[in-house]
Amino acid sequence: MGNPILVELTRGARRESMHTGAIAVAAADGSLVGALGGVEQPIFPRSAIKPLQALPLLQTGAADRYAFGARELALACGSHAGTPEHTAAVATMLAMAGLDASALGCGTQEPLDAAAARDLVRNGRTPTPLNHNCSGKHAGMLATALHMAEPIDSYWLPDHPVQLRIQATLEDMTGQRLGAEMRGIDGCSVPNWAVPLTRLARAFARFVSGEGVSGERADACRRLAQSCWDEPRLVAGHGRLDTRALASLPGKVLIKSGAEGVHCGGFPELGLGFALKIDDGSKRAADLVAANLVSELYPEAAHVLLPQASLTNFRGLTVGEIRAAAALTSFLPRLR
């Protein structure tokens, strides 16, 4: 009944901890190429659907109106690390639309990048909404509201046209009706909807292949994906999995993480999308499953994506391993 163990941590000769979860790989027509665990169970994709949420930014004409290029579109699709490079880029994006950081409704978050967080403390500064990992997405939402002459102080509320437009886009791309009973509020305060992994995988297959998508939307999908490949550091940050995968496999892998153990993405050459959720919300496990999936399909990137299996302690001694568990290692080769 429960989901299979996807990741395990060992200590000495024994398993110490483990992570269960589910993963779906689908084609644009919704056919399942691979499924492990309860893939029909709705899950909150959180930030993993930012590329889908960015579609109206292009389709309304807002991105062109404000001359957004690859950097701004990558930020709109991304969960950046809050470094000075990221905050400066978001500030520029806001300025291109005639806005500033005071318009951001995402709240304030410490930089995800540990060195950037330490630098703030060292310099006696506190984080601002620009440091929030979602500030690029919010800048895109603000630009859309401004372009459409909609109120910009309430763009994050569920009944604002910006969010209704995103909701309709998600419904179309996932093929799933998104009722209020499936709605949650995300960490950055915009709506997020619970959707089955199968539907998320299908949406990303459509996103990267353009199959079953109108021409205008397919163009928008292509521009967003290309922007992520052109500016992978703005989608996440130095050293982070999404950035490493986008940078090492441009045109081949679109990938986006979400809070509470989610990853979504797609493989344009294969016409496939994927979505995975770790039941307990663990990032260490979600990253490892996503890295193993991508490395299975593109073994040439494995050395960049897969972490060292060995776990070391505070003295640097090897104490165990973190690794894909049996259910995952037998599932993945069937995708090739």
Place this chain on the structure above:
Amino acid sequence: MGNPILVELTRGARRESMHTGAIAVAAADGSLVGALGGVEQPIFPRSAIKPLQALPLLQTGAADRYAFGARELALACGSHAGTPEHTAAVATMLAMAGLDASALGCGTQEPLDAAAARDLVRNGRTPTPLNHNCSGKHAGMLATALHMAEPIDSYWLPDHPVQLRIQATLEDMTGQRLGAEMRGIDGCSVPNWAVPLTRLARAFARFVSGEGVSGERADACRRLAQSCWDEPRLVAGHGRLDTRALASLPGKVLIKSGAEGVHCGGFPELGLGFALKIDDGSKRAADLVAANLVSELYPEAAHVLLPQASLTNFRGLTVGEIRAAAALTSFLPRLR
């Protein structure tokens, strides 16, 4: 076959993530008063057995030789937060034995306390082994080695008399033979052994009750427990669950957390011990299960121990809840 869901997180009207695990509550004779999940599965207790690991410090006479009082014994049982208060207390403990921080073999760790970690950065300093949460335990091991005229540079290795003495103590208290196949290396580099939850619960029942324990060892157990109640801030730190529980229920609850989702402890008035493990290693879940267990038996402390159920986001909006799941809420009342 899998363990039951003990903790769940919701978003909107739906469950977003969940944590499975097992919990055992036992008497000193080993009889199980309550069991949920796979309680016979060996788990690594990690720092949750520090009170047991501290017994030889007293029983060899080392603690008295160096005039260790409640503060030093609490540090030996604790996983402190690495604040200046903690590092100064460990430095004093080492000095009482004629040692200094250079003897510590635990490695270097940032303070667990976020404010203390920020202060280090702000002051341009880097962490030292004194900041390591295990430095008090290591100071006790060093004092024991010195008192016994054993080498002090290798006290953390599995075949050193200090560790062999601890191994024998654990075998006696848990009633479990600890072979090398059950051994792992802990984060601080000393050995740690996988033991079933039932045996850990029994060991803590014996620890807090003195039942089935030699008079000399029972005295040592009593002194260690009393030290934790006298100096609860040195066992963990301001705001942390173990400190709050020890401070609010002195003489009633001994409790100690361990890495990767473990909690052990005992209830002297009831003659019971407990041990729990979250399968995925989650601290948020282990703390919540332990807080619910203690609050069930001592409802007067619930307001101090149980966190607010509601989860808020970066804007301060309520987005969901973290709460005990059905299996746990139906299990706990049967313990009363």
